[in-house]
Amino acid sequence: MDFLRNLGDIGLFIHAMIDAIIFPIPALFSQLSLSALSPDRAIWLASIGFVGCLIGTPIGYGIGKASGGLVLNKIMKRKWYDSATALFTKHGEAAILVGAFTPIPFKIFTILSGCMSYPLWKLLSYAALGRAVKFYTVGVLFYVYGRTAENMVDSVLTIILLSVGALIGGIWLTVRYVKNRKKKRSEVQSVQGQEDSIDVTAGKNE
Numbered sequence: 001m002d003f004l005r006n007l008g009d010i011g012l013f014i015h016a017m018i019d020a021i022i023f024p025i026p027a028l029f030s031q032l033s034l035s036a037l038s039p040d041r042a043i044w045l046a047s048i049g050f051v052g053c054l055i056g057t058p059i060g061y062g063i064g065k066a067s068g069g070l071v072l073n074k075i076m077k078r079k080w081y082d083s084a085t086a087l088f089t090k091h092g093e094a095a096i097l098v099g100a101f102t103p104i105p106f107k108i109f110t111i112l113s114g115c116m117s118y119p120l121w122k123l124l125s126y127a128a129l130g131r132a133v134k135f136y137t138v139g140v141l142f143y144v145y146g147r148t149a150e151n152m153v154d155s156v157l158t159i160i161l162l163s164v165g166a167l168i169g170g171i172w173l174t175v176r177y178v179k180n181r182k183k184k185r186s187e188v189q190s191v192q193g194q195e196d197s198i199d200v201t202a203g204k205n206e
Contacts, residue, residue, distance in 0.1 A: 001025060005033050009048055016052030020110050020127075021060040022071070027053065031135065035142035036150055046139025053131045057110050057124060064114025071111055088112050096126040106131070 004011035012034055016027035031049050035042040063071055088109070096109050106127070113123045141149040141156060 001029065004030055008034065009045070012045060013048050013052040016049040017056035017059075020053050020056030020106055021063065022107055022111075024105070026105070028134070028138065031138055032150070032153065035138065036147050039142045039146040039149070042139040042142035043136070044139075046135040050131055050135045053106070053135070054124065054128060057127050058120060060107055060110030061114040061120055061123060064111035065117070066114070085112065085116075088116060088118075096123060096130070 004015045007014065012027065012030045015023065015025075015030040019025075019027040027049050031045055034045050038045070096113070110123065110127070112118075113120075137156075138149075138153060141152055145152060
């Protein structure tokens, strides 16, 4: 961590990139340190972290694709792996969003996406959304409030992330509900069409 902090902007970029691959310590810590030193550059630092994360995401995905579950089994407990796999299998998009802007290690979801052959473009889309919220929330807080934001980050960031998570989760569930309704309606119409076709055919035969 000290080595990365001493590298400044480059260190934050590297930290954010490897945070999405395998590094155990979240890039948030480097962002906080550098933003506290230069609050006027906080938005720029958020952008560096965001870009680094997006570049690291497909690398983590590739590791998962190539190694299967081997890497995850090495870096996390079996029960966590099983829980993450179950969550990902049932709610792929939601799992990525949760991992993107919460303290849950994001590398778990990038590697797991590769393991389960989840579409890379979807992973990048959801990662971009979630990580943007996280990086830029911290950036804006430091840019507006200066070094006093250090005492605000934990509480404010938690509230904002929970609020955004609830909003996104609500939108996601609504979209999914509408899609399921349309699918069921289409299936019912298809069955009714087949029944009508059978009735017509039967009438002609009589």
